[in-house]
Amino acid sequence: MVLGPTASGKTDYSVSLAERLGSPVISCDSRQIFRELKIGTAPPSPEQLQRVKHYFIFSNSIHEHYTAGQYETDALNLLDELFKTHDTLVVTGGSGLYADALSKGLDDFPPSDMELRGHLMSRLANEGIETLREELRVLDAESYNQLDTANTQRVIRALEVTLQTGKKFSSYKNNTAKQRPFQIERRLMVKPREELYRRIDLRVDMMMEAGLLKEAESLFDFRHLTSLKTVGYRELFDYMEGKSTLPEAVELIKRNTRRYAKRQITWWRRYDDMIII
Numbered sequence: 001m002v003l004g005p006t007a008s009g010k011t012d013y014s015v016s017l018a019e020r021l022g023s024p025v026i027s028c029d030s031r032q033i034f035r036e037l038k039i040g041t042a043p044p045s046p047e048q049l050q051r052v053k054h055y056f057i058f059s060n061s062i063h064e065h066y067t068a069g070q071y072e073t074d075a076l077n078l079l080d081e082l083f084k085t086h087d088t089l090v091v092t093g094g095s096g097l098y099a100d101a102l103s104k105g106l107d108d109f110p111p112s113d114m115e116l117r118g119h120l121m122s123r124l125a126n127e128g129i130e131t132l133r134e135e136l137r138v139l140d141a142e143s144y145n146q147l148d149t150a151n152t153q154r155v156i157r158a159l160e161v162t163l164q165t166g167k168k169f170s171s172y173k174n175n176t177a178k179q180r181p182f183q184i185e186r187r188l189m190v191k192p193r194e195e196l197y198r199r200i201d202l203r204v205d206m207m208m209e210a211g212l213l214k215e216a217e218s219l220f221d222f223r224h225l226t227s228l229k230t231v232g233y234r235e236l237f238d239y240m241e242g243k244s245t246l247p248e249a250v251e252l253i254k255r256n257t258r259r260y261a262k263r264q265i266t267w268w269r270r271y272d273d274m275i276i277i
Contacts, residue, residue: 001028002092003099003268004189005261006042007199013189013277014092015048021088024053026075028093028102031230033071034062036219039212040232042203062219062227072101083182096267103186105178112157113164120156132159139163142170146267148260150234153226188274200257207232208250216240231256 002014018025027033031041035058043057055078060066079102082089093099100106124132129152136159137144143158158169191199216236219228223237232253239249268274 001099001103001184001186002090002189003186003274004094005196005264006094006257007203007261008189008191008196009199010092010094010189011042011044011048014090015044015052018052018090021090023086023088023090024055024082026078026082026089026091027054027056028071028075028091028095028098029056030068030071030093030095030098031227032057032093033060033066034058034227035060036062037215037227037230037233039207039210039215040230042207062222062225068097068101069106071098072106075102079182094264096264103177103180103184107172109161109172110165113160116160116164117156120159124152124156129155132156135159136162140168140170143168146170146263148263150231150256150259151229153229186271186274187277188268190276196261197258200261201254204232204250204254204257212236213246231260 002010002017004010014025017023025044029041029043031037032043033056034041037043038058044054048054049057056071056075079089091099091102097106120132132152132155133144133149136147136149136155139162140158143162147154147158149155161167161169161172212232213236216233217240219233220237220240222228223233228234228237235244235249235252235256238244238252239246244252
């Protein structure tokens with residue numbers, strides 16, 4: 001399992017490793033799964049997709065509701081089939097929740113309380129996300145530090161579970177891992193911070209040159225979807241709504257991507273069996 005923050009070089013490394021091992025690449029990225037997001041999620045290039053068979057890349061539409069729980073089931077079924085003809089398989093991605101779903105299973109979160117969810121959504125509309133973020137920080141600092149707090153759905157879900165059960169949302173991540181019928185070797189891509197940030201800035205510039213703005217424009221009418229509350233798209237949606245200039249939006253994409261990378265690194269550092277590469 002090749003893991004690491006965005007722009008760390010996971011895709012190049014994974015494709016080369018898969019070629020050496022004669023393995024396909026199984027993605028555990030929660031955004032590259034969507035076929036409409038061809039640029040902003042930095043998916044493998046057409047050339048890389050030709051070199052090695054990939055799974056869970058462009059396999060679903062943003063208009064389909066898809067969860068980490070569904071990914072756990074789908075990915076395990078796929079591995080059962082692939083292990084019939086392969087001794088070793090390469091899994092790669094930067095989505096901690098999807099990687100955890102595959103490797104150790106998801107925790108048994110309670111079902112949504114729709115009345116409480118409605119109350120939190122009303123508060124979001126009236127008070128703004130910052131108030132809810134602060135409440136989460138006070139009630140569950142661990143979740144606050146690990147979650148993408150720019151993702152309103154993640155903040156609301158964490159608050160909902162905490163208020164509903166009286167237990168911290170983060171406490172559900174401490175359950176015993178489910179047993180898997182295969183061994184997992186985790187490799188973590190690490191770059192010096194300055195180099196990683198330089199790579200992030202360069203990638204954003206390349207995405208803009210490749211047509212990210214046009215892609216975002218084509219998705220503007222669907223900006224309410226959870227799959228589009230993603231760095232790179234939400235900043236451009238704000239630009240289209242007149243909330244910023246285009247240069248400001250691009251700088252915000254870079255800044256928010258750097259922040260996301262820091263959260264990814266924090267997530268992976270929880271594991272004591274990581275092989276640093």
